[in-house]
Amino acid sequence: MPRFFFDTDDGNFRNLDDEGFELLSIEAARIEALDALPDMARNKLPAQDHRTYSVRVRDEAGTVVYSATLDLVGEWHIPRAGS
Amino acid sequence: MFDTLIRKLSQAGGLTEADHKTLRQVSLRSRQVPARRDLTSEEDRPENVHLVLSGFVCRYKILPKGQRHITALMVPGDFCDLHVAILDEMDHSIGTMTSCTVVEISRATIHDLTANHPRIAHALWWATLVDEAVLREWLVCLAGREASKRMAHLFCELLLRLSVVGLVKDDSYTVPFTQIDLADMLGLTPVHVNRVVQHLRSENLIVLRRHHVQIPDKARLMTYCDFIPNYLHRRPRVK
Numbered sequence: 001m002p003r004f005f006f007d008t009d010d011g012n013f014r015n016l017d018d019e020g021f022e023l024l025s026i027e028a029a030r031i032e033a034l035d036a037l038p039d040m041a042r043n044k045l046p047a048q049d050h051r052t053y054s055v056r057v058r059d060e061a062g063t064v065v066y067s068a069t070l071d072l073v074g075e076w077h078i079p080r081a082g083s
Numbered sequence: 084m085f086d087t088l089i090r091k092l093s094q095a096g097g098l099t100e101a102d103h104k105t106l107r108q109v110s111l112r113s114r115q116v117p118a119r120r121d122l123t124s125e126e127d128r129p130e131n132v133h134l135v136l137s138g139f140v141c142r143y144k145i146l147p148k149g150q151r152h153i154t155a156l157m158v159p160g161d162f163c164d165l166h167v168a169i170l171d172e173m174d175h176s177i178g179t180m181t182s183c184t185v186v187e188i189s190r191a192t193i194h195d196l197t198a199n200h201p202r203i204a205h206a207l208w209w210a211t212l213v214d215e216a217v218l219r220e221w222l223v224c225l226a227g228r229e230a231s232k233r234m235a236h237l238f239c240e241l242l243l244r245l246s247v248v249g250l251v252k253d254d255s256y257t258v259p260f261t262q263i264d265l266a267d268m269l270g271l272t273p274v275h276v277n278r279v280v281q282h283l284r285s286e287n288l289i290v291l292r293r294h295h296v297q298i299p300d301k302a303r304l305m306t307y308c309d310f311i312p313n314y315l316h317r318r319p320r321v322k
Contacts, residue, residue, distance in 0.1 A: 008274060013281075032274055036278075040275060
């Protein structure tokens with residue numbers, strides 16, 4: 001089975017995956033990447049109203065084969081002190 | 084190795100030399116089981132109770148789409164399935180994570196221990212209650228702790244559980260899990276598990292190398308994840 005590496009970034013902590021894991025196909029790697037984004041968002045509450053979570057999939061040769069981002073955007077609709 | 088069980092059950096208190104002898108006899112005949120084999124599977128009606136003497140065993144369920152969730156870890160000194168002495172059919176599976184030394188104890192022997200050896204019966208009851216307390220803590224972790232604290236909490240728990248049976252040296256022990264195993268235990272995706280491991284490592288909370296974890300400062304790790312070891316009930320009730 002091919003091995004894929006998943007680099008991730010939540011704007012605060014960037015992780016370059018040097019371990020990776022084996023998956024059946026590139027399609028399975030895509031699903032793992034997409035699946036990871038809500039996990040990352042759930043575990044990092046944004047201090048500001050905008051945060052981007054991203055994941056990048058590399059194959060064994062180091063080629064980036066897929067990437068995905070998740071934008072979390074909050075917006076006030078009433079006047080706020082200091083904004 | 085036979086004393087692994089005695090070390091574990093002694094936390095319940097009250098066992099005598101005669102009880103130790105009985106427990107040694109019970110755990111005399113062990114066998115080796117390779118890694119990643121089921122000891123019993125869901126819907127089985129097993130005749131024997133399994134006791135782990137070496138290696139790691141997990142309790143798990145498989146969802147219809149094939150997704151596995153690990154609900155418990157059994158380490159040396161732990162019974163996997165005392166309930167089979169009473170319950171009719173397995174509602175989950177029990178499998179080895181590493182190669183293991185396992186003792187199979189017949190239901191008849193368990194019935195004899197509980198009927199004729201009251202202090203051992205008390206200790207087995209204690210072990211069952213602690214298993215339940217650990218399950219409760221895992222449930223709280225899944226529902227309420229964020230990923231990196233959830234993982235840190237697991238490493239704190241294993242530090243204490245493994246030290247009881249002499250498997251911790253200099254706050255360091257073997258963790259034979261893959262990222263997938265950790266993901267299935269912690270309710271996280273494997274990609275996020277990798278992130279969390281690196282995060283804990285970058286904060287110098289754990290040093291993880293080749294299936295070996297070392298905890299540089301256990302007080303700091305415990306504070307980090309709000310670890311309170313009361314649920315392991317390591318001291319017997321005095322009064």
